[in-house]
Amino acid sequence: MKKKGSMSHSDEINENISFFRMLVIYLLICGIGVILLLVSFDSLIRNHDRKLTADICTLVTEKMNNSIRYMTSAAQNMADVFSAQNCDDLQELYDTVSQAQENSSYVSLGFIDAEQKIYATPTELEEFEKWRLLETADLADPISISAPYRSGEIGQPVYTMFAHFTYDNGKKGYLFLTYPLKEIQAMAYTESLTKDTEIWLMEAASDNIIQCAGSNTYSIGSWNNALLSMRMQIDAADQNAYIQWKNKMNSGEKNASVTYHIGSETYTQVYSDIDFMYGWYVVVRIPSSSLSSAIQQFRKSVMLFLSVLLVATVILFILSHKREAEEKRVLENLSIHDPLTSVMNRRAFDFAAEKYLARGAKTEASLLFLDVDYFKQVNDRFGHDAGDRILKEFSAALRELFGETSYISRYGGDEFVILVRSADTVKVSELLTHLQKKAEKIKPCDDPEEYGDFTLTFSCGAAVFPKDGDHLQELKASADSALYLVKKNGRNHFGWYFDMPPVK
């Protein structure tokens, strides 16, 4: 039976291998699916980020441009008011208005007359010369804005706005208003993405930039040069894209965007021209990661969910496989074995024995037909439970003696059939003798007073394959004939078919 058992184990191993193969295929398919999902998800996020960052950059530039436009409109309106006054003495006008600057957002206000005389403080006059501000004034159409410079009066970066106005019956002059650069920085402030949005003013000709907003507050308001702080940082592969973007600015295109990488970060950068600040542009840059960080978090959650789902599915598969295997094993046991004695049932025995005997001419086997003597009397005297006990213990003795090399079966009631994979009749006879001794020790109950002189015996008819029969039915018939003769001769004995007297 052990051999039979080992044959079943090998089937089980094959079955397990096929199960694990299926599991690996399943995991591979899941893995490929997850990779495809991630690739398409990332690509979607990338495209979405690029579009969104470009849109946000454009919105920020528009916001700044609108704010600057509002300031220039205010300057133009103020110039119109002064023009309407048609003042003939600019010094008097300057003295009056320069005293009334409290609570205004500008730092200073002054005038330039038709002869380019400047009405301003001595410090401002120095700055006009130092920063060649008259050149900017000449660009006014009707407004112009200077490049930022550091004001002596307030010690901060400022810019000056020039607006045309008329005085003294049509003479053309300029009104100028100087604002702290902080005004533009305030315009640049955004509630969201404050830390990630970098905003500069950029002069196309010089590549100079002034930071208006960014994560590093120390650099806000300071000068830099885009060759050093942007172009040299950008990955080599994106240099051409940046240069093309810059060329568009140099050629006067009103706005353009570019996407480039600095290390592992992707940036989208947009510029837009500034009305009246000739040659200057608003540049906004946002790293894609600032937008995708929330989506990345969602991506992580989805990944976690998928991983848990996958692990749960695998565990479910394995548990289901184990349960199925166990159920199969139980069902197989029930269909092969006799439930009382755990030896094979008749159907299973016939199947196994036929299969074994069909192996070929060299196959050796002996078939034993055993019958417990007077079993009915055991049942009658000691009850069915005692009968069952006898059968169980007798089967156990059979397994112990023949289990290594035989198929053992309960054929019905007290009948057992054994196919021994050996034609060595001497050896088989020794085993049967041994069985007789073991049977004698089997008792229907534990109480000696109760079973008294009870001794279990059996009768056995044996036949040898292929000599006594070259197929199972014939072999069984031969063994049965031998058994019949043993029973006829008084039982408690075993006899071989080939020893029987010839039938006349």
Add this chain to the structure above:
Amino acid sequence: MKRILAGLFSIVLCGLTTSCQTHENAQTERSAPDFMPLTEIVDGRDNVYLIVKVLENSSYWDVIIEGARDAGNALGCNVYYSGSYVETDWASHERLLGEASAAGADAIVLAPDDSVNLSGKIDEIYQEGIPLVLIDTIANTDNYDVCYMTDNLMAGQEAAKEMLSLLEKQGTDTSAPAQVGIQVGATSSLTIIERLAGFFQYWSKYAPPSWEVIPDIKCNEGDTEKALVCAEELLEYPDLKGVFGANNGSTVGFAKVIREQERKDIAVVGFDYSEEIAGLIMDDDYTVSTILQKQYDMGYQGVETALSLKDGEEMPVKFIDTGVIVVDQDTIGQEDVQEVLSHN
């Protein structure tokens, strides 16, 4: 033999560099010392406290301290001084400001290590009514009386102006291609960046269209050996006619390589005064200018203005550009240039 000497020189240089680095590392762990007298201390005189950025091993800051001492001696006040050992140690400055206030300072002259982080403490000192003069670096607050510093943007413009002048002097064809190479010592130094921005601002406006600045701006990261390599690389450009060093190290690098290669066709504009640049200026075969800051004036005027403020005077302006001077073959003999050079 030359190789052996070069090898030995490299080893010595490495040793010195390592020694300097170790020293600097050690310095980063050192907090600023207590205030020390810079002038004779006499009871009854005004007490001015000077706080500098770099207390040791900096000729630039030594000149500022010298200016403050001269002002203290000339104007009859007690000057105490201290400062951080490295420019990033703003916490030491915060502590020193508190100590100066607690010691009853009549006025404070401060070169802030950090424009942002020190603003709160600067506000506090100013609100206590102590006159506060900033030098070298401005702070991100309005609560100070006045700041004396070099307007580096303007200094950069001056450098570009000088470069165009030298190229013209060399007879460079304004209609033919010509290139100018730039080397900087750091990409994060506001001083250097503003000089660079000033240079580009002037250049973009006034340089002939066929002349260009090479977009590949070299950065030597403060390494003297790398400064030489950067200079050598720039000198290989075929149309190179001029080079601009935005700080002392870069200028020294250019001066050494140009002298070694005898590139008399290259105009040099640099910053600060070193033995190497002085050697080129003295040699008529080369076309060279260097731009000097007036840091002595920052120290002197800082103390002088602090005393005036203490006496109730009000400053009409918040920011005073102490300016720069251009030193070249033509100006080196001038009295004002010699005056500035005497402090370098």
